[in-house]
């Protein structure tokens with residue numbers, strides 16, 4: 519079935535550079551393993567379990583999210599307070615669909631400006647606060663657990679300051695909380711204050727939550743057509759459900775090829791879009807991939823790159839460094855914007871005449887092809903993924919595709935793609951070091967472990 523979502527060229531990513539091998543081969547066994555993994559992912563029994571809820575988001579009712587978006591749209595600024603899965607999705611959507619300029623934080627003609635308070639760096643939080651007019655700013659605090667220290671610290675500081683300026687009654691009218699529908703500290707806060715809130719279904723993990731209120735509420739406020747975004751995810755779901763072989767199913771192909779290259783020692787994956795608008799897509803993907811797969815000594819390290827910028831930074835390593843990476847180059851066929859380069863009118867610039875009359879996007883595309891071709895010519899495995907346009911529909915498709923790919927790859931690796939035990943340890947150590955009740959032992963262990971780091975020192 520074609521939905522005009524994307525095309526994936528995989529000829530140069532087949533291991534050993536060959537054509538698709540058949541008949542009892544590793545490829546056939548992999549196809550079978552992927553069929554099983556897909557069955558596991560989509561089984562009725564699993565669908566209701568923690569971690570699997572994101573599979574239902576393409577069908578979810580968006581009425582509440584759209585209503586919240588309309589309410590937020592009246593503000594001049596929206597500060598989304600959250601980190602990891604509670605921040606990167608909104609940034610990714612906004613960067614892709616509203617302000618694809620890779621060196622500007624936020625620009626939107628229709629809606630408010632979006633700011634994300636993720637890191638708990640006092641300099642960043644203070645600077646952000648000074649950029650907004652509190653009386654025209656909404657706080658959207660997002661946390662699945664309702665306890666992440668960075669989010670809670672930023673929330674506490676911003677909330678108390680908002681109350682100081684506006685008084686509690688008015689400040690409450692500028693607050694939206696997105697959290698678990700039943701449990702957690704933020705849910706208790708909502709019950710106490712009776713403020714506006716939206717649920718993040720308990721079965722949806724943070725890094726798989728972009729198609730819920732977590733990623734959609736602020737996006738809707740900024741003017742993103744969230745219905746289209748969801749429709750793209752739904753269309754991708756239909757494609758994947760209707761595709762029963764490796765060659766037809768882009769999720770099986772991506773997961774399967776990552777697995778085959780992983781077996782050949784390529785445990786890094788480079789995602790390199792040639793589009794400023796997809797820069798934050800790589801950030802979002804890096805969390806999804808890294809946290810889902812890095813377990814039990816296994817995993818694949820996500821490397822974020824941006825074409826053509828990283829041609830001037832990383833491509834030397836990619837072409838001549840260790841052969842331990844699988845590359846995915848993403849291209850956008852129609853960039854919407856066309857910039858025809860003028861012929862130089864200054865004598866000293868005459869050598870640039872070869873650029874005159876050329877279209878800038880065509881040059882970027884030529885560079886993408888040149889990089890992919892260079893990698894392929896050196897025998898480095900490279901996938902070419904092309905989307906027709908960077909719009910809400912295609913972005914929704916890409917998001918859902920990569921979520922499925924990640925979950926399937928986790929299954930192939932025999933790890934749980936929906937937990938994050940390694941991150942939880944760091945959270946517990948932080949609570950211990952910050953004196954949170956019940957975490958005294960963790961604080962002690964953390965101090966002990968750090969003492970080993972400090973046991974040998976050089977200062978200058």
Ligand SMILES: O=P(O)(O)OC[C@H]1O[C@H](O)[C@H](O)[C@@H](O)[C@@H]1O
Pocket residue numbers: 601602603604660661662663664665666669724725809938941942
């Ligand atoms: O939404 P929260 O519960 O505040 O979690 C925010 C982030 O916290 C941790 O770092 C988890 O590993 C992430 O997966 C999660 O996205």
